[in-house]
Amino acid sequence: MTLEISIKLVPDKIFWKNSVKEVILPTLSGQMGILTNHIPVLTGLDTGLLLVRDASSSNWVTFVVTGGFALVNENKITILVNEAEFGSDVNVQEAEEAYLASKVALESNSDVTRKFELNSQFKKARARFQLVQSSKNIG
Template sequence: MSDNFLTVNVVTPNGIVYDHHAVIVVARTTEGELGILPNHVPIIAPLAIDEVRVKRTDSDSHVDWIAVNGGILEFRDNVLSIVADSAERERDIDVSRAERARQRAEKLIEEAKAHENIDELRRATVALHRAINRINVSKHS
């Protein structure tokens, strides 16, 4: 185990999305933004729908961006594991598909408001946040 980098793994039900060494990772938990450096204290935290930024060890300036749609972050022994409901690297995001998802979610929100359907409004709002997150992360590629 090296003391000057950490290993980052992002896993979804569909498999491994990301596996690299990094000097810092920044993620948004449900309590706020969290930066993880090598030798950080062990932590487990629930993730918000947001981007994860990874500064890799093989580049002084390159940052990998990953759209994460909820999940759990665990760090111990210089290994950061993210188990996410779904996740995509910026280079893998289909922007037109994400845009269509955003439009569908906005339509569902309007319909849910018109029918005063709180459950459907919550689901559509989450879908909208996921689509917007994917669109925002795709702009970093």
């Protein structure tokens, strides 16, 4: 048995849809694994890595997502996010540079409003950086 996953971008564009074996969501309280016959759940998503194990090949497909929600019900997962990016599309050099620049900007800024914006940028850059670092360790 498989899970049907649909990743949608706000307002209503389907980014990716497939049958999968397993999903690991970046929720607001940490990672959440989803397998077939999971109890119904609605959870908030944080900016981070969304991992999906393909049903046909058992390979992992990785996405960088920026906030949203996930609904799990009757072996269907609907993910609604503001932004999504295939892990395979992430440029290693750009990810590393953006991570370092956003980290410095966040640490050196004292304006509370600006710090909130910089934190969002940092979380996205960190997720992309984690992705390229894990790819380096695997390869």
